[in-house]
Amino acid sequence: MANTRRICLLLLRFLAFASTLSAVIVMATSHERVSFLTISFETRYTNSPAFKYFVISNSVVTVYGFLALLLPQESLLWRLVVAMDLVFTMLLISSISAALAIAEVGKNGNNYAAWIPICGSVPKFCNQVKGALIAGFIAVITYMILLLHSLHTVLDPLLLRKS
Amino acid sequence: MANTRRICLLLLRFLAFASTLSAVIVMATSHERVSFLTISFETRYTNSPAFKYFVISNSVVTVYGFLALLLPQESLLWRLVVAMDLVFTMLLISSISAALAIAEVGKNGNNYAAWIPICGSVPKFCNQVKGALIAGFIAVITYMILLLHSLHTVLDPLLLRKS
Numbered sequence: 387m388a389n390t391r392r393i394c395l396l397l398l399r400f401l402a403f404a405s406t407l408s409a410v411i412v413m414a415t416s417h418e419r420v421s422f423l424t425i426s427f428e429t430r431y432t433n434s435p436a437f438k439y440f441v442i443s444n445s446v447v448t449v450y451g452f453l454a455l456l457l458p459q460e461s462l463l464w465r466l467v468v469a470m471d472l473v474f475t476m477l478l479i480s481s482i483s484a485a486l487a488i489a490e491v492g493k494n495g496n497n498y499a500a501w502i503p504i505c506g507s508v509p510k511f512c513n514q515v516k517g518a519l520i521a522g523f524i525a526v527i528t529y530m531i532l533l534l535h536s537l538h539t540v541l542d543p544l545l546l547r548k549s
Numbered sequence: 550m551a552n553t554r555r556i557c558l559l560l561l562r563f564l565a566f567a568s569t570l571s572a573v574i575v576m577a578t579s580h581e582r583v584s585f586l587t588i589s590f591e592t593r594y595t596n597s598p599a600f601k602y603f604v605i606s607n608s609v610v611t612v613y614g615f616l617a618l619l620l621p622q623e624s625l626l627w628r629l630v631v632a633m634d635l636v637f638t639m640l641l642i643s644s645i646s647a648a649l650a651i652a653e654v655g656k657n658g659n660n661y662a663a664w665i666p667i668c669g670s671v672p673k674f675c676n677q678v679k680g681a682l683i684a685g686f687i688a689v690i691t692y693m694i695l696l697l698h699s700l701h702t703v704l705d706p707l708l709l710r711k712s
Contacts, residue, residue: 427661429661433659433661433662434659434661434662435650435653436650436653468700469697469700472635472696472700475639476638476639476642476693479639479642479643479646480642480643480645480646481646482643483642483643483644483646483647483650484646484647484649484650485650486647487598487599487646487647487648487650487651488650488651488654490598490599491651491654491664492662496596496597498590498592498596498597499596499597499655499664499665499667500665501654501662501664501665502662502663502664504662530639533635534632537631537632537635
């Protein structure tokens with residue numbers, strides 16, 4: 387029982403690591419060249435501060451996720467890992483929310499502010515951003531499961547055990 | 550000592566409640582009428598999905614903050630409050646990140662996507678949004694302090710006590 391749980395947790399940590407890594411790769415490689423009359427320019431993730439923030443935070447969490455995979459099961463540092471999980475989950479949530487808000491404007495535009503949707507002219511870029519956001523979303527969900535599991539173990543918030 | 554700590558925590562909870570409440574009020578009352586040739590329209594927070602999300606999440610957390618203020622000190626529900634603090638802090642972080650991303654585009658625009666900054670034409674609206682974001686930021690910081698305090702108490706992640 388304890389062994390199955392350990393393998394499950396390890397698999398979840400690996401999934402979290404893999405999804406942040408793919409989010410970084412997919413977002414960082416997204417670019418599309420647009421020609422408009424004589425002007426030609428490239429659409430990249432660096433054009434938007436929110437997308438840059440998304441790539442930076444996901445890179446940081448990828449490094450952390452890799453280190454957490456290497457930590458031996460018996461280490462006392464696991465208590466620190468719970469606190470770090472909390473901080474990095476918040477970082478991921480913050481970056482995906484910002485990127486999602488910008489992606490929404492990119493897709494639907496905003497009539498009131500006269501911001502036109504751009505997905506019509508750069509469909510490949512938009513699809514890659516969508517892929518990166520989905521990977522980022524999987525990472526957030528995985529870290530939240532890991533976090534709620536740790537909290538449940540140490541806190542017993544639903545008062546299931548007799549105290 | 551325990552009494553001072555109790556008062557400090559109560560003050561922090563009151564600050565969190567007050568700042569989410571002000572964030573909601575300031576954002577919800579923000580509007581400015583713009584006239585452009587013969588067209589006149591009103592800029593409101595409802596024009597942007599991210600700002601609507603900000604108002605809704607801050608309202609939810611205000612109600613929760615009020616209920617947490619009323620909870621007696623001896624209640625066993627405080628363990629549940631730690632888990633709820635976690636969930637609502639994440640909600641606040643997500644909403645403020647999305648609103649901040651949109652506000653950044655509103656202030657600086659985005660040259661690449663041809664999104665023009667709007668703060669020049671609606672300065673009063675922009676200032677109110679800025680006020681609401683500052684209040685929301687104070688709320689996030691306060692909830693994070695409360696959360697880290699709870700985590701420190703139950704987890705001792707820095708291994709300060711002997712086990």
